[in-house]
Amino acid sequence: MLTAQALLAWTLMSIGLVLLPGPDTMLVAGHAARRGFRAGMAAIGGIQLGGLFYMALCGFGFLSVLNAVPGMFMTVKIAGALYLAWLGIGMLRGAIKPASGDTQSKVRLGGSPFSQGFISTVLNPKVAVFFLAALPQFVGTGPNAPWHGMLLIAIVYGIGFCWCVLLAALATHAGRKVGQSSVMRWFEGALGAAFLGLAGRLALARNA
Template sequence: MTLFLAFLGVSLVVIMTPGPDTAITIRNTLLGGRSAGLFTALGIASGLSIWALATSAGIVALLTASEPLFLAIKYAGAAYLIYLGAQALREAFRPSAIPHPQTAKVPQARLASGAAYRQGLVSDLSNPKIAVFFPSLLPQFVPAGEATFLSLLLLGITFALTTFAWLVFYAAVVAKAGDWLRQPSVRRVVEGITGTLLIGLGLRIATEHR
């Protein structure tokens, strides 16, 4: 139990640190409301669950051992983050991002739940940092003598569920302040910040070593 509580503490620190998951959840909540934020969080949690299963089965170890395959996922993930960031910056600076005052609080386009889920899932599955993070973190909290597969899977699923709960809370807060955040000037600032953050994270992933 002590190891599990320690794992929860470390997980919360990692999960609550702003990153691409947080940025995508905020942007999608602004575009599609609370439901889009929830489905984005669900997509991210699904991706983490797949990573957890792959880590428990030893597949991630094979992935990281293959330099070409790891680099392919790394650059694909970086490109996807940069693509999402570029979309956000386009929304921040194009003229249509400034609606008429009478419609300032009305979203110009709502993000469908399916698209929000897909963005969350693809963003997480193409994040090579998880491929390095899970195998280095999870084994440290497996009690000696326990079945490694089930123990690793339980820890990974716990991490995914905790991430989901945190992002749903984040989405609820953003949705609550939705009208204010959708004001033209505020919306442009938020889009600009999230776009810059996503592009910066994408570039960092593409250029950093393991």
């Protein structure tokens, strides 16, 4: 049974988790800075849909399949790492090559902001492993555990939504300031390098 103390502890832990730099924050900041607030919000929408995906897995009891099925974690991990690396390489190419009329089509190479937000969330098995490891400590194993788990996951993504909206607004303002200057290209290059770093970290992650 969830208590007020447990909800407070989970909320504080969720705030720390959300504030840690990861694919979500970088996707939102990158799209908002380069393409405006609406693009940032589209990425947020995809991330939130990914959160609903994990809530559904928890509610139907499928979250543990990631650990239970041999090779499942490795398959999702490799797919997620390749996707993040693909996004990173695309950003680096956009930063290196001069801006041109077909820049927007190149930016869309990895999909729309919405699809990028959703796919990068779903293909990050460390998110599922975190929920799998942390949720039982708060919800127990009773008949209502899946529903309580869904509530706690919703708290994480609710906090994440507020943080990402603020981040999108700040990034949009910053993007308007620098426009299409070399500063923006450096920013895009830094994001691309960061995505490649995240891809490498995910590829080396172990199923704990």
